Amino acid sequence: MARFERKPVTDIGIDETLKHVDEVKIKKAIDWVLKAEASARLKTFVQTCVRCGMCSGSCHHYISHDNDPTYAPAAKVKQTVWDMLDKNGNVSKEDIKKYARIAFTECNLCRRCVQFCPFGIDIAYLISLVRRICCLIGTVPQYIQDQALSHMQTTNMLWFRQDEWLDTVQWLEDELRVEIKNARIPLGKKDADVLYLAHGLEAKYMTGLLTNMAKIMNVAKIDWTMPDTDGWDYTNKAFYAQDHETMSMVVRRHYENAFNLGVKRIVMGECGHAFRTGIYEGVRFLGWKESPIPYIHGVQFFYELFMEGRIKIAKKIEEPVTVQDPCNIVRYRGMGDMIRYIIRQTCENFIDINPGYEYNYCCSAGGGMVDAGPPWKMARIEGGKVKADQIRDTGAKIVIAPCHTCHKGIEDLNDYYKLGVHVKFLTDVIAETMEIPEELRA
Template sequence: MDAKTRDDLLGLFQSKLNEAMHFYLETCTRCGVCTEACHVHASMGQVRYIAAYRHEIIRRLYKKHFKARGKVWPSVGESKELTEMALDELYEAAYSCTGCRRCMMYCPFGIDTQMLMSIAKLLLIGANAEPETLTMLADMSIEKGKSIDIFKEGFINGLKRLEDEVVAKWRQEAGEAVIPVDVEGADLLYVALAGAHSIIPAAAIFNAAGEKWTLSFFEAVNFGAFVGDPTRTKLILDRIVNEALRLKVKEVCICECGTAFRVMKQLSGKHPFTVSSITDVHARYLKEGRIRLDKTKFNVPITYHDPCQIARNGGVIDAPRYILKQLTDDFRELAPEPAYNWCCGGGGGLVALGEDTLDFRMKSSRVKVDQVRGTGATILTTACENCHTQLSNLRDHYKMEVDVTFLSSMVADALVPA
């Protein structure tokens, strides 16, 4: 690595050193309490998957390049120069971490591994060593924001083909739009994913609840956040913020996508609209009596996987349980406390990397499979696209006897007239 590259990368490192990051880099006592926290370590056993070990990979570089100690007495903290080899280590640490933050439930100080890994991810981008798929997807999202006018027409036509399926779930009053798009003054902007499965059930439920809603042109997921690129993250986020402001909606509702929800809820700043997850919105409809569910629809034990970015990191914990109480009398918790739920093993961009990470995702999530099996449930439902894909992969790989479903689909399938 030449001096110029190193300086550029250290500049990126410096840009991440805010107050919280200093806390996390200065404080670890390597007490090892976090050893059992990571699902990868729990499933595979290698020391390099312990949270503190991951931290130390970043911390060694910090000690070398940002602390006088690195020059005066480098060996005392095993400080380490930023080299090509260090980049390999950073990749291994950052892309085996799903950013689930379960280790924060163990650390006596609350060190945020996801934050520390975000340094690794940014350095990898700077060195052009990040997974190119994620950058490609992020650029695609940004391009969509720039040239939406060119694609609008086709998208609206594409939605027409879904209308029959929406109406099959919930018969609409004549004259009302089945999937409204670009409606100024709507109450709620629904931001879905590219797939029809993220639009059809949601549309049926909005219509059943009599919501004044409109569908976003954009997909909710933020690939910029997966790859850890603050600039791209912001550009992708701004597309939706601008659309919400233009349509003057009161609420932005994010589909079942953990990253999308957390980024929108926590990073978008103050706006005249509120941000909610679709799970929140469905629970609200039920509480207000705007929709009603048939409890006999699924007569089997059901368990719910709390998506890390929505529950532990996003605070949506009670809403799914409220919904599930209307769906079944046999709801079974996966973890004694939702905050201790194991990550599905697919977060942090791993699922988006598809087959490249499949082998690792299966090996690193054995504890998740044991947890699901322990409940005896035959439906495993969740509220995140990433989790859903990963859990479905796990079901196939480990031959689990469960149906993996989206909670919103179950709500749509159980709709009965209120």
């Protein structure tokens, strides 16, 4: 094993916490997670791995760092989980600092390596155990801690008060009526077909995206509503910290809103991790076998609208476009064909990325890396070099990324590596190209 060498990075969420933690607390956290919380998968995966190295070339961090063996997926496990097991949990503060850096900033939990492991070892699961241990100790990047605390207090990621949410939606409805006659963004409507949950950023910084979604809803004549209480934000940043308790609370609030309003299903926008928490992670920690009400991703919803003829295209985008396959909805949930169908309906010149679908490279921002904030920006930029090269090779001018994290990650790669592309959501593409019936035009 090569020596683990990294540029020093200061993160008060990790560094300051370790000043107030002793080895007794560290061992207690490790023992609890690895002996009480972890499933049989831990023992199976650790004993099955034969160190064959098949996972190495699958990892964008490994490739982007000139095949540095310390970035290989198996090496990340060896330097964290295996190290804890070998030491029986008797590890130092410096060990924890190293574990946190690897788990939060050098692994996106993208599971691309699982596609290449001959035994199907889920390295993302093993790294998530490291994050859980760091969470119980408190050694989590400060920016992730802040967002998880906001979810804990407000059930949204940006400390947005309920009255601010209501005012924002009413303002956006007024703006939408400039284009769509008598447009509505219903709040707290009972017995609607769809409860739509928004991304926290769409209420504060990216309001145009929420407006475009409302535009689609109105043109497609969907019977819909949004929450008029807290619990409107589908993001769940506590997942990145493996804060199971807060993550579960946020998911429960989403379903409670749906039950209270009597809707038929929940539809969320373009986000990967939130969909994962909404239908699997959060549901499991709440003790439910499966989602108690259908929970639909934006890609599935848009695909359905096209298949039912509710959306018609007036003029397709002519510039060459390519696609980013978000890990949590393509590698995990198989929505690659749906995404490409929608793109072909709205774009004239689609250039598929290579490799694509479940073999597409992670954007290098997912799994909480972009949420780790400015101290770790270059870690994801450097780790995403292979992603930048992959996009450049397509020759496309537009990258369609149906995930907020992918969107931001590729924007940063675009700026740093001078790719000369524009990154768009499917929501924006559909709103831009769809036909607005004459009777709906303002």
